[in-house]
Amino acid sequence: MHSRRHALLALAGAAAASAQKKPLDITEFEPRSMLAVKETGVAWPRFPVIDSHTHLSCSAKSVGGVPAAGARRFLSHPTELLPVMDAKNVRTMVNLTGGYGEGLAECIARYDNAHRGRFLTFTEPMFADAVQPGYAQRQADAIADARRKGARGLKVLKTLGLFLRENLSTGALVKVDDTRFDPMWEACAAHRIPVAMHVSDPAAFFLPTDKYNERFEELNNHPDWSFHGRDYPSNAEILAARDRVLARHPKTQFIGLHVGHSAENLDHVAAALDRYPNFHVEIGARIGELGRQPRASRRFFDKYQDRILFGTDAVPHGVQTPQQIFGTKLYEIYFRFLETEDEYFDYAPAAVPPQGRWRIYGLGLPEAVLQKVYNGNAARLLTLQS
Numbered sequence: 001m002h003s004r005r006h007a008l009l010a011l012a013g014a015a016a017a018s019a020q021k022k023p024l025d026i027t028e029f030e031p032r033s034m035l036a037v038k039e040t041g042v043a044w045p046r047f048p049v050i051d052s053h054t055h056l057s058c059s060a061k062s063v064g065g066v067p068a069a070g071a072r073r074f075l076s077h078p079t080e081l082l083p084v085m086d087a088k089n090v091r092t093m094v095n096l097t098g099g100y101g102e103g104l105a106e107c108i109a110r111y112d113n114a115h116r117g118r119f120l121t122f123t124e125p126m127f128a129d130a131v132q133p134g135y136a137q138r139q140a141d142a143i144a145d146a147r148r149k150g151a152r153g154l155k156v157l158k159t160l161g162l163f164l165r166e167n168l169s170t171g172a173l174v175k176v177d178d179t180r181f182d183p184m185w186e187a188c189a190a191h192r193i194p195v196a197m198h199v200s201d202p203a204a205f206f207l208p209t210d211k212y213n214e215r216f217e218e219l220n221n222h223p224d225w226s227f228h229g230r231d232y233p234s235n236a237e238i239l240a241a242r243d244r245v246l247a248r249h250p251k252t253q254f255i256g257l258h259v260g261h262s263a264e265n266l267d268h269v270a271a272a273l274d275r276y277p278n279f280h281v282e283i284g285a286r287i288g289e290l291g292r293q294p295r296a297s298r299r300f301f302d303k304y305q306d307r308i309l310f311g312t313d314a315v316p317h318g319v320q321t322p323q324q325i326f327g328t329k330l331y332e333i334y335f336r337f338l339e340t341e342d343e344y345f346d347y348a349p350a351a352v353p354p355q356g357r358w359r360i361y362g363l364g365l366p367e368a369v370l371q372k373v374y375n376g377n378a379a380r381l382l383t384l385q386s
């Protein structure tokens, strides 16, 4: 009798508990931290900044992830950008997506030539032409022409390795180390311009979009960002192909955008930096990764202080993610991350952390390192005075 009463009470207790348990959609969860920790506003960086990763223009049309030839779409006007740059000590913005041909010339006229020293433009490969005979030489010639017209580097989008196929949008994927691009990499060395490479993507983008994926919400919001399945190579295969390019073109200076696409595994990035003296990295849109491993990141910045470039991946208008929204707020987050030892703060100006539900810790870098990261390393690669 006694034990039956006991069992009934236990059941009643369980029912009451389940009545109190409220379901909450993960997308509605916006926890506010109760930590009482220091908040250091860094309105002005310790040194002038070269933002080596921005997008001030883009191709007006793309087919299956392959930018089409022709006109550029401008995402901003210098008169809108300059006040933010002046307010945040951003001396120069590097517009990586300058295109080629007429579009490139328009970009250089609109930004670089109209405001000397404040904007630099990179050219891009003619991917839409890449599967045609004679491409390799045409591409090398186009680099020489772009350099003459004022381009300061070459930007390679993840088109290479993930979108470009033998028949443009069908057929086998063209590999990152395909030899038809060899004359292009060599032309960059000959004309002394660096190559900014966006190959691959975050490691989690190559895994199933399931409950174990740490970027589930982001991939769920952007299913087209997933490279899981189909005939996609793995992240490791793409990065190995990139490494073969670095090895084959030792005179070409490469900048691995987004911390060389291995910010989740700094030992992997370090191994590439150790092996290839012509490799450098840029931090745009990866302070979320760097800042959640502040001790490893601090060691990384100390050791590779001559090889790391400041960049934000800022996009002023058009298609942008929360961690790319150009403005004073974006720069202040980067300055706080690099300069302070603040704890547990947002890595993007957004209510919900867009790349994953965590917060970051500042690195508190010393002055000498800050100077190199903010402008010294970029100035050297872009052959400017720092």
Ligand SMILES: [Zn+2]
Pocket: 053, 055, 313
């Ligand atoms: Zn970018």
